[in-house]
Amino acid sequence: xxxxxxxxxxxxxxxxxxxxxxxxxxxxxxxxxxxxxxxxxxxxxxxxxxxxxxxxxxxxxxxxxxxxxxxxxxxxxxxxxxxxxxxxxxxxxxxxxxxxxxxxxxxxxxxxxxxxxxxxxxxxxxxxxxxxxxxxxxxxxxxxxxxxxxxxxxxxxxxxxxxxxxxxxxxxxxxxxxxxxxxxxxxxxxxxxxxxxxxxxxxxxxxxxxxxxxxxxxxxxxxxxxxxxx
Amino acid sequence: xxxxxxxxxxxxxxxxxxxxxxxxxxxxxxxxxxxxxxxxxxxxxxxxxxxxxxxxxxxxxxxxxxxxxxxxxxxxxxxxxxxxxxxxxxxxxxxxxxxxxxxxxxxxxxxxxxxxxxxxxxxxxxxxxxxxxxxxxxxxxxxxxxx
Numbered sequence: 108x109x110x111x112x113x114x115x116x117x118x119x120x121x122x123x124x125x126x127x128x129x130x131x132x133x134x135x136x137x138x139x140x141x142x143x144x145x146x147x148x149x150x151x152x153x154x155x156x157x158x159x160x161x162x163x164x165x166x167x168x169x170x171x172x173x174x175x176x177x178x179x180x181x182x183x184x185x186x187x188x189x190x191x192x193x194x195x196x197x198x199x200x201x202x203x204x205x206x207x208x209x210x211x212x213x214x215x216x217x218x219x220x221x222x223x224x225x226x227x228x229x230x231x232x233x234x235x236x237x238x239x240x241x242x243x244x245x246x247x248x249x250x251x252x253x254x255x256x257x258x259x260x261x262x263x264x265x266x267x268x269x270x271x272x273x274x275x276x277x278x279x280x281x282x283x284x285x286x287x288x289x290x291x292x293x294x295x296x297x298x299x300x301x302x303x304x305x306x307x308x309x310x311x312x313x314x315x316x317x318x319x320x321x322x323x324x325x326x327x328x329x330x331x332x333x334x335x336x337x
Numbered sequence: 338x339x340x341x342x343x344x345x346x347x348x349x350x351x352x353x354x355x356x357x358x359x360x361x362x363x364x365x366x367x368x369x370x371x372x373x374x375x376x377x378x379x380x381x382x383x384x385x386x387x388x389x390x391x392x393x394x395x396x397x398x399x400x401x402x403x404x405x406x407x408x409x410x411x412x413x414x415x416x417x418x419x420x421x422x423x424x425x426x427x428x429x430x431x432x433x434x435x436x437x438x439x440x441x442x443x444x445x446x447x448x449x450x451x452x453x454x455x456x457x458x459x460x461x462x463x464x465x466x467x468x469x470x471x472x473x474x475x476x477x478x479x480x481x482x483x484x
Contacts, residue, residue, distance in 0.1 A: 127453035133416060134443040134454040142438050143414060 110140060110148070111156040111184040116177055118184055121156060149182035156184045163190040167242065167307055192303045194241040202235045242306060246326070247294045254290035257329065258283055260336050278333040285330035296325050383429070390436070391415045398444070401469070405429030411439040411457070419444035423475060428468040431477075433457055446473045455479045 112120035112130070122128070125140035130151050139148065145155065154177070163170060168190040175186045240248075261283060264275045275283075293309075300306035312327070314320035369375040385406040388397070393413020402422035406429050409415075423446065433441065438459040448470075449455060455477075457463055464480045 129445070132445040133418075134445065134447065134449070136440055136442070136454040136456045138438070138456045139414070139440050139442070142440050147414070 109156040109158075111154050113152050113154050113177055113179075113184065116179065118156075118175060118177065122153075145182055154178075154182045154184045156186070158186045158188065160188040160190050161186070163188075164307075166310075167193055167303060169193060194239065195243050195300065195303065195306055196241040197244050198239040198241065200237045200239065202237055204235060243297050243300065246297050250290055250293050250297070250326070253329070254286050257286045257332075276333075276335050279335050282330055282333045282336065289329055293326060293328075393439075399431075401427055406432075408432040408434075410434045410436055411441070412436045414440045414442070416442040417444065417447070419446035419473070420475065423469050423472050425469050425471045428466070431465040431467060432462065433465065434462045435460060446475050448474055448476045450478065455481070458482045 110122045111118045112122070112128075120128075122140070125137040127137045128135050130153075133151075135151070140153075148154070158173075160170070161173075171189045171191060173186050173188045175184065177184050261275070261279050264273075264279060265283075268274050296309055297306070300309060309325045312324040313322045367378075369377070383406050384404045385408055386399070386404045388399075388407060388409035390410040390412050391397075393415075395413065395415040396418060397415075398418040399407055399420040400422055401420045401424070405427065408431070411433065435457050439457065441454070441457050443449075443454050447454075447467075455463070455465075458481050461482045462484070464483050465477050466480070467475050467477045469475050
């Protein structure tokens with residue numbers, strides 16, 4: 108619970124915890140915040156203050172500038188932080204080189220703006236593709252890194268066998284195959300996420316941890332490391 | 338008996354007249370003067386101004402010329418505005434009995450520790466001592482939850 112001091116329709120102070128305050132030359136003790144009615148607080152300019160969407164999961168969303176709504180009738184202040192989905196897919200942006208502008212003047216408008224539509228007509232050497240990786244690519248890279256890390260500890264066993272040494276223990280071989288399979292299935296699941304909701308679902312486990320109904324999140328459901336590698 | 342002047346600008350023969358009073362009875366040990374140090378051999382008691390039970394949203398101010406001691410009971414949230422007739426040097430106490438969890442707000446002249454008005458004890462009695470340091474400045478200290 109927080110409170111805002113509203114003066115002339117604008118928020119002039121924010122109180123996240125009760126504190127002694129002076130308003131209009133009158134000193135009020137801190138317990139007015141808890142003992143006074145909303146109407147009494149509103150009478151001296153103190154409104155309830157709420158925020159909406161202030162802390163979205165930064166893995167999936169970006170937050171844009173907040174908007175503040177002061178309701179003088181209700182005695183409330185609501186600050187809303189709009190959240191925007193981060194891009195799931197890669198975004199490719201074409202950037203025209205100076206060489207293209209020099210050779211194909213139509214690419215550059217008189218006002219200095221670049222005519223993107225004209226870019227395909229330009230030889231490929233005259234533009235650069237700038238790729239902004241989406242969440243799917245970023246996560247798949249992480250999955251690959253995780254898989255590589257899981258395999259790394261037994262790579263020497265594979266090399267030893269390949270060079271005519273002791274064969275890889277079956278439990279280890281099974282584990283390594285399972286890691287590769289799981290890595291592939293997780294990446295497929297990531298690619299298959301049709302929207303942000305489906306993508307977020309990959310991060311979420313269900314049931315109660317330690318109980319029979321517990322289901323690990325798809326992104327964390329890696330094979331169990333065999334004793335031979337512990 | 339003829340009288341002599343007992344204090345500069347004080348009582349004179351003419352003011353007293355006749356033999357109604359003796360020099361010894363005024364200047365003796367049992368007489369208190371406002372401009373002299375005095376030792377009292379019996380208790381001195383100040384009157385207590387009782388503001389009674391104050392209901393919600395009561396706003397009032399005390400007249401410091403009436404007494405040094407004040408008391409009140411809360412049955413709602415009140416505001417004690419700046420007292421009138423503040424004169425540096427006056428001191429006294431304000432006893433506040435809270436009938437519930439009511440609040441007391443104060444005028445700007447009241448000065449508190451750390452500049453924060455005290456939270457009056459819920460369903461209890463607080464004794465607030467005050468001292469007027471100068472006009473518009475009344476320093477207050479609270480002895481809380483007195484029982």
